[in-house]
Amino acid sequence: MKVNNKHFRTIYFDKGKVHMIEQNALPFEFSWFTSKSYKDTCMAIKTMIIRGAGAIGAAAGYAMAQAAHEAPSADYNQYLVTARHDIEATRPTAQNLFYATEKVFNEALKGRAQAIAEARRLADENAKEGKRIGEYGNTIVKNGMRIETHCNAGWLAFVDYGSALAPVYLAWDSGKAVFVYVDETRPRSQGGRLTAWELHNHGVPHAILPDNAGAALMSQGKIDMVIVGADRIAANGDVANKIGTLEKAIAAKYYNLPFYVAAPCSTIDPNTKTGRDIVIEKRDASEVMKQCGTDDKGNKHTIHVNHPASGCVNPAFDVTPATLITGIITDKGIIDASESALSNLLVSK
């Protein structure tokens, strides 16, 4: 995807180092973070320098490759086992993290070069999957559609293209008029900060929507479709995604609007039976209680935005039941959010 008309990927690997866009600095500053070790990359995942289902997967794969690159020959396997444990402990909900870590771990047992090749292959695959999701998704985007999306499931959340935004980009590039309502997505505002920045760079018309305003716009007939990403899809079609996704899905059902989830097959977790079995990450209260940003002069500040003496809850994700999902846009086609459709898809893979 493009920033100021130059092509970028969200994350790439070069000589043992992982380079990634510093997403915490966006939209105020476009800068890069360089990770010199797998532990650096773990920190980057934890602190959300890199975030988003697919990008976390790519980062985890690269972290595992870094571990292979760093591991002392005398203690190679044990180093890999420890690294795998550390990487998997960064964030519990995103399925792609576990998917990529396992794949690269298995190759790393064969050798360093294999680990790096596998991590690169997974990142390339991730970019290609995004494009294919976009192509399938574009078939259901009609000219003039007003699409609501939640959080950031664009190219910053993947290696390229994205999941929920890929259909939007391909629709726009194919000449369709689209308008995107971007949920702000408190507490970390990935919609208002990242998705809005992406769409702006791509030239796609959009407006930031306070999270509270989605149902109101639906009630006024101003939204035609909702597309969101996914952090993990259970075997029965339940979907874990950014907190607030569930509320949009319920509202879309109430107003009979199509509600699509977009994700590559690697986000489907056949070992998780239903949404109830998905571990939901609880993040620090400071994310709700404080906000960072820049003033009109460009100076950075972190301010209290709520009553400091009060407590808060901060679940990072919620689970949308399959019954609320119109369909899942995957890199292999659009399917129902059902156990049979998902298992058929994985078999066909």
Place this chain on the structure above:
Amino acid sequence: MKVNNKHFRTIYFDKGKVHMIEQNALPFEFSWFTSKSYKDTCMAIKTMIIRGAGAIGAAAGYAMAQAAHEAPSADYNQYLVTARHDIEATRPTAQNLFYATEKVFNEALKGRAQAIAEARRLADENAKEGKRIGEYGNTIVKNGMRIETHCNAGWLAFVDYGSALAPVYLAWDSGKAVFVYVDETRPRSQGGRLTAWELHNHGVPHAILPDNAGAALMSQGKIDMVIVGADRIAANGDVANKIGTLEKAIAAKYYNLPFYVAAPCSTIDPNTKTGRDIVIEKRDASEVMKQCGTDDKGNKHTIHVNHPASGCVNPAFDVTPATLITGIITDKGIIDASESALSNLLVSK
């Protein structure tokens, strides 16, 4: 209600001046704004120094009394007409603003003293109504209940007690254990700033909830009831309230949870047939794009919190259809959100 164990009302009138808590400074600073003229009070309503359905009503009544106090004898009636127009132009959605302005205007035509007496009577009435709403509402609050509320419909939104929070205060004071989940309520965060501050001062256990997390907590069985306030209740029971109320009502319906609206009879507008006829205020984009607050050292900053080059939408209210409302807790009792129940209530008044 109490702040640091001292009793306060949100707003009061003294010798032509209106004193009101500076709500934009909360929760970081407890200070007072003094309005010296009706135009000052109009500015205070517009800029949300004072806000909340009942408090806006009291402020509008006092503004009208100030106009009577200021009006030159030679041009008394014309001054009142102009003032009424200015006051009614401050904010379009809150019914209590129009209710109080009309009442005080009619008394002002009789004389200055009558105007002031009527404005004082309306403010007293507002405080009493809050207490009665609390008494009726307390009958449906069970020991141990976890109640979600949206925005601020506590004593800061009224002269005293509040609407949605009045049942909570009376339940807590009568010895019931209650826990309040306080929706942050972006963009202005009246939940996280005002409701949390109020509950903290009253000692009621609570937690701030990102607006996105309501349905997730409902899905986990962590919420027993939702109570919100109202800015205007149409004749058929549709309710205009802070943006996001509709989304909570839809989610509560989906999870079969009781969803109550609390408001004095003065919020019912028999001249507005349905929710479609309610004028919804659109507020400035800066409310969504920027946030103000204080850093750890107590210095105030206003920062950009979203992508500055993107646009946004900022409807201040939404309309919840009567079909989603379990009941309306009024100062005359708890009634159905239906045309017949509302018209009976107004007749009985």
